[in-house]
Each structure stands twice: as structure tokens, then as C-alpha cells.
Amino acid sequence: MKSIFLLIISLLLASCSQFQYNETLAQDLAGFSLASYCNPKYLQQWNCGSACKKNPNGLTDFSYLYNKTLKASGYIGYSAHHDAIIVVFRGTVPWLIQNWIADLNTIKIQYPFCENCYVHKGFYKQFNQLKSQLIQSFTEIRQKYPSSKIFVTGHSLGAAMSFHSMPIIFELNGNKPIDAFYNYGSPRVGNEAYATWFNLQNFALQYGRINNAADPVPHLPPILFPFQFYHTNHEIFYTSFIEDGNKYEQCLDAEHKLCANSKIIAASVRDHLSYFGWNWATSILTCQ
């Protein structure tokens, strides 16, 4: 009797803590996020050393997005290997990341897409720098590949920017969900009303925020009063990346105690720069 009861409980837990997660795809998109830190002259040729080798097939129809005011950057291209348009946002370069983390402010502004929603002002501003280029490049490439898949990705600040691209890309896609949205080491983007709104949209068929061990960035800006930032649903929390099987927890709900919030102390910049066990800082240094 007791064991049947336990079985039912564990089945219930299993059914409510899972969502579709494709680790192979997440790893490929991490490779595209890593490459975004490379110099565009190498990126354009898909010849950026170890960063580009994570996706040896590369991209065609490449557009580089860049706005010099805040050095916002990203790229769009078509991957024949995935039959997908891939949209990537770049974060802060590794040699500035420690300062970026230390200086991260908590200023919010009103978010136009939903009521009582506030988002981090700096992240939103950074995204808006690229918005018009994103719309133009995406519209062009979509005309060329009208039925391909669409993937969106980004790491760190680039992850926050990728959140802001979702309503835009969704609309440009005829209000149809894109195929996959995975990002890495994302900070919190907005308040709880924003996160709730985001969770209710049908922006992507599969999506997740992927976090690594003691990466500090997913803990910022703080959830605590008076800051009150809040994550969106679907977290994949890696406790280690190892050759014979990565270890992760899947948390359906945001701010779950079994995922990144299980870390009381999260201050490892190294973990922020070692998704999928790669040394992002070294790869990026060799493609400048």
C-alpha cells in the first residue's frame, strides 16, 4: 500500500517537473552563443577557431547586428544542418564580465507589452539598440527560408536580450511559436508580472534557461525586496558537465529550490564561462 502511494507521488512529481528539453540542440545553440563573442570578420567566414568548431557546419546568409552606442551585438544566419534560421545575441566580453557583474544595477522601466510589468532598464536598452536591425535582417532571411525552423539563443547579457527579442520574432513569424529558445546564464529580466506574462505566451515550442552550478548571474538582479526581479519558467540546472554524462535538474517552475536557487553561494565567474564544459574565455580570446 505504502509503496503504491509512493509510486503515485513520484509519478505526479515526475509529470509536473518535466518539459521537453533537447540537450543536443541546447549544446549546439550554446556553440552559436559562444561564437557571438568572436570578431565578426572571422565569424562571417565561420572560421573562428574552437568557438566555430562547436558547429562545424556553420551558417549561410549571415548578417551581423551591431550598434556602436552601447556596443550591442548579435547575428543571424541560416543553418542548413538544422534547417533553421538562428538568431544569436552577444553578452559582455569575458575580460569585462567581472566588472559587469559587480556593477549590475537594479533599475527597472515599464514594459510596454503587459500591464504592471517592469523590466531591467539596461537589458531592455541594450536589446532596443538592435531592434531595427533585427527586424530588417530577420524579415529578409525569413523571405528566403519561409518554412525553416527558427532558433533563438544568447548567453549572459545576450540571454536577457534574447528574451526581449521573443515578442518581436513571434510577430514577424505571423504570431506562430518559434521552434526553440535556449539561453545560458541569464540574469533575471523583469518583475514577477513580466515573468508571469512571458510564461503565458506561446513564444516557443521548446524553451529553457540553462544554468551552470555556481554561476552568479542567474541570481541577479535579486529576487529580494525591494528589487523583486523574478525568473521565467523552465530552468535546466547543471551541477556538472562531464564526458560520460552531464548532470542536471529540470525545474518546470521559475525560482525552484532544486535548481540554481539551491546554491546558497554562487560566485563563480568560471562557472558563468564554462557552459557544456568549454572554456569560453580561452575560445573567445583566440577569435578576436
Ligand SMILES: *[C@@H]1O[C@H](CO)[C@@H](O)[C@H](O)[C@H]1NC(C)=O
Ligand atoms: C534534438 O536536437 C537535435 C539537433 O537539432 C536533433 O537532431 C534531434 O532530432 C532532436 N531530438 C529530438 C528528440 O527532438
Ligand SMILES: *[C@@H]1O[C@H](CO)[C@@H](O)[C@H](O)[C@H]1NC(C)=O
Ligand atoms: C542604435 O540604437 C538606437 C537606440 O535604440 C537607434 O535609434 C539607432 O537607430 C540604432 N542604430 C542602428 C545603426 O541600428
